[in-house]
Amino acid sequence: MYKYEDLQDIINRAITNMSYDYEAEKLFDPVKYLMSMGGKRIRPVMTLMACDLFDGKVEQAILPAVGIEVFHNFTLVHDDIMDRSEVRRGSATVHKKWDVNQAIISGDVMAFIANECILGAPASVLTDVMKIYNDTAIDVCSGQQMDMNFEQTSFVSYTDYLRMIELKTAVLLAASLKIGAVIGNADPEESEKMYSFGRNLGLAFQIQDDLLDTYGDPQIFGKKIGTDIVSNKKTILLIKALELASGDQLNTLNHQLQLGEFDNEEKIAVIKNIFNELNIRSAVEDMVRQYTDLAYASLEEVKVKKEKKEELMQLTADLLYRTK
Amino acid sequence: MYKYEDLQDIINRAITNMSYDYEAEKLFDPVKYLMSMGGKRIRPVMTLMACDLFDGKVEQAILPAVGIEVFHNFTLVHDDIMDRSEVRRGSATVHKKWDVNQAIISGDVMAFIANECILGAPASVLTDVMKIYNDTAIDVCSGQQMDMNFEQTSFVSYTDYLRMIELKTAVLLAASLKIGAVIGNADPEESEKMYSFGRNLGLAFQIQDDLLDTYGDPQIFGKKIGTDIVSNKKTILLIKALELASGDQLNTLNHQLQLGEFDNEEKIAVIKNIFNELNIRSAVEDMVRQYTDLAYASLEEVKVKKEKKEELMQLTADLLYRTK
Numbered sequence: 001m002y003k004y005e006d007l008q009d010i011i012n013r014a015i016t017n018m019s020y021d022y023e024a025e026k027l028f029d030p031v032k033y034l035m036s037m038g039g040k041r042i043r044p045v046m047t048l049m050a051c052d053l054f055d056g057k058v059e060q061a062i063l064p065a066v067g068i069e070v071f072h073n074f075t076l077v078h079d080d081i082m083d084r085s086e087v088r089r090g091s092a093t094v095h096k097k098w099d100v101n102q103a104i105i106s107g108d109v110m111a112f113i114a115n116e117c118i119l120g121a122p123a124s125v126l127t128d129v130m131k132i133y134n135d136t137a138i139d140v141c142s143g144q145q146m147d148m149n150f151e152q153t154s155f156v157s158y159t160d161y162l163r164m165i166e167l168k169t170a171v172l173l174a175a176s177l178k179i180g181a182v183i184g185n186a187d188p189e190e191s192e193k194m195y196s197f198g199r200n201l202g203l204a205f206q207i208q209d210d211l212l213d214t215y216g217d218p219q220i221f222g223k224k225i226g227t228d229i230v231s232n233k234k235t236i237l238l239i240k241a242l243e244l245a246s247g248d249q250l251n252t253l254n255h256q257l258q259l260g261e262f263d264n265e266e267k268i269a270v271i272k273n274i275f276n277e278l279n280i281r282s283a284v285e286d287m288v289r290q291y292t293d294l295a296y297a298s299l300e301e302v303k304v305k306k307e308k309k310e311e312l313m314q315l316t317a318d319l320l321y322r323t324k
Numbered sequence: 325m326y327k328y329e330d331l332q333d334i335i336n337r338a339i340t341n342m343s344y345d346y347e348a349e350k351l352f353d354p355v356k357y358l359m360s361m362g363g364k365r366i367r368p369v370m371t372l373m374a375c376d377l378f379d380g381k382v383e384q385a386i387l388p389a390v391g392i393e394v395f396h397n398f399t400l401v402h403d404d405i406m407d408r409s410e411v412r413r414g415s416a417t418v419h420k421k422w423d424v425n426q427a428i429i430s431g432d433v434m435a436f437i438a439n440e441c442i443l444g445a446p447a448s449v450l451t452d453v454m455k456i457y458n459d460t461a462i463d464v465c466s467g468q469q470m471d472m473n474f475e476q477t478s479f480v481s482y483t484d485y486l487r488m489i490e491l492k493t494a495v496l497l498a499a500s501l502k503i504g505a506v507i508g509n510a511d512p513e514e515s516e517k518m519y520s521f522g523r524n525l526g527l528a529f530q531i532q533d534d535l536l537d538t539y540g541d542p543q544i545f546g547k548k549i550g551t552d553i554v555s556n557k558k559t560i561l562l563i564k565a566l567e568l569a570s571g572d573q574l575n576t577l578n579h580q581l582q583l584g585e586f587d588n589e590e591k592i593a594v595i596k597n598i599f600n601e602l603n604i605r606s607a608v609e610d611m612v613r614q615y616t617d618l619a620y621a622s623l624e625e626v627k628v629k630k631e632k633k634e635e636l637m638q639l640t641a642d643l644l645y646r647t648k
Binding site for chain 1: 347451
């Protein structure tokens with residue numbers, strides 16, 4: 001079995017060796033800039049791990065795995081424009097370093113570079129892999145749309161929120177694992193279990209992300225606490241709180257959400273206090289646990305020897321028991 | 325043999341029947357809006373004609389043909405943002421009717437809807453079709469990048485201009501025909517001739533487009549004459565003129581290009597006068613003729629009976645001998 005670091009190295013080497021042997025050099029500068037920034041390469045590593053799990057030839061999964069990473073970075077370029085984000089992985093975002101038009105067209109070409117990589121899957125499974133990938137890409141766009149819709153609306157339901165994070169984040173982890181399994185010649189049932197594992201892992205991860213923004217240890221978390229509260233972001237914590245609050249608590253919450261000017265620390269303290277009164281933290285921790293359990297259960301059901309699952313178990317633990 | 329109108333009907337029906345059976349309805353509203361606007365459907369009709377030319381089953385080419393049309397419309401949505409165009413086919417552009425963010429994400433999803441359609445190609449040729457399509461998509465992005473670069477530079481060479489219109493426009497016509505031929509089980513050599521036919525046709529068409537903007541009959545052309553001159557657009561006419569002009573003519577040209585404020589009609593008259601002195605019109609008409617001849621020559625070389633080529637000959641004539 002390969003270790004995480006081995007597979008991350010394989011992916012990083014494949015990304016470094018990508019040739020952008022095209023005209024119009026300027027089109028690819030932002031692509032190289034973003035792809036060389038690093039990052040954990042979780043998705044492509046998962047593709048390789050899933051392939052390895054079923055004794056597939058990991059080399060056959062490298063190009064499609066890189067394709068998934070390119071797609072993920074494509075969504076980052078365009079999401080950063082839409083969210084007006086200026087920093088990504090500690091550096092300027094593409095539209096900030098170049099401009100919006102450059103970020104649109106360089107993002108676009110990444111979608112086709114991703115296609116090209118996915119087309120590197122073995123011929124015997126190419127159509128399946130391409131379909132899984134493409135359905136997922138449409139899902140991810142739908143997730144981004146739901147997220148954009150949420151910004152225009154005052155009320156977001158718990159169900160809609162879960163579906164949004166499922167589409168925007170979880171399905172790509174799920175597809176990364178399923179594609180690896182398919183390339184590893186897993187039976188359709190086993191590939192589905194890998195999808196389910198990734199989906200639940202993705203949900204747990206994303207919900208925990210909301211939790212850490214409010215309850216993470218700033219020393220360990222490495223970024224400011226409470227930014228979601230300050231920006232009125234409709235996180236699972238706020239959605240739960242609006243669902244459970246009544247009377248004075250609800251009035252205070254709504255008042256805080258409508259403030260035009262406020263002191264950040266004060267707003268964080270007031271809202272966090274309501275969260276605490278409503279036991280939001282433990283309710284959301286329960287959710288994380290619930291999806292983590294579902295993820296582990298799916299992985300356990302996969303019909304391969306337990307020892308072989310160790311790397312994926314470890315990766316899951318690293319992702320979910322992170323305090324940062 | 326099918327007639328143009330029959331094939332256009334087939335394409336329009338297929339587009340009308342497309343199901344957008346996805347979540348996040350708002351994501352697909354701009355897609356439906358744009359796809360239902362009509363247009364000549366030249367590219368998908370060419371795919372079907374090329375398939376028909378080789379006695380292929382036209383039904384097998386419908387989905388990939390629609391995919392090419394969806395891709396073409398995807399480029400329009402994003403190009404319109406980048407060019408700040410407000411009107412498309414007589415209606416508001418997507419970013420004008422909705423907003424830029426909506427146009428980015430709805431454009432993005434069109435790239436994946438296009439993939440989905442292309443994946444509808446027959447299994448025996450699917451990989452080939454997907455690769456032709458995807459290489460072309462990367463070319464089109466490169467063409468758009470070159471076009472953007474031209475706006476930032478004062479000098480554009482004749483060679484660079486030709487390569488830009490080849491990438492931005494001609495290769496998609498070429499790929500439309502080649503994909504149809506491949507689905508029609510044409511030999512690789514014959515498919516290449518269809519590509520060459522489309523490439524030269526596309527070049528002739530685009531050069532003529534530049535010509536019509538300055539020399540078209542406004543009554544027949546249906547739009548204002550001289551808009552390219554007013555906007556200093558680096559058309560083949562201006563590039564040729566800058567190449568040929570010297571002395572006073574060159575000074576006048578450069579002066580006109582640098583004017584901050586000016587009377588549109590006066591600027592059109594002055595520049596058109598220089599074009600006339602330099603015989604730009606006939607030089608560019610020669611170019612159109614040259615590429616038209618090359619297009620016809622490629623089509624003639626295709627090894628099928630002459631009668632079968634009639635529809636494509638007619639379409640070529642309609643496109644190139646248009647006065648509008």
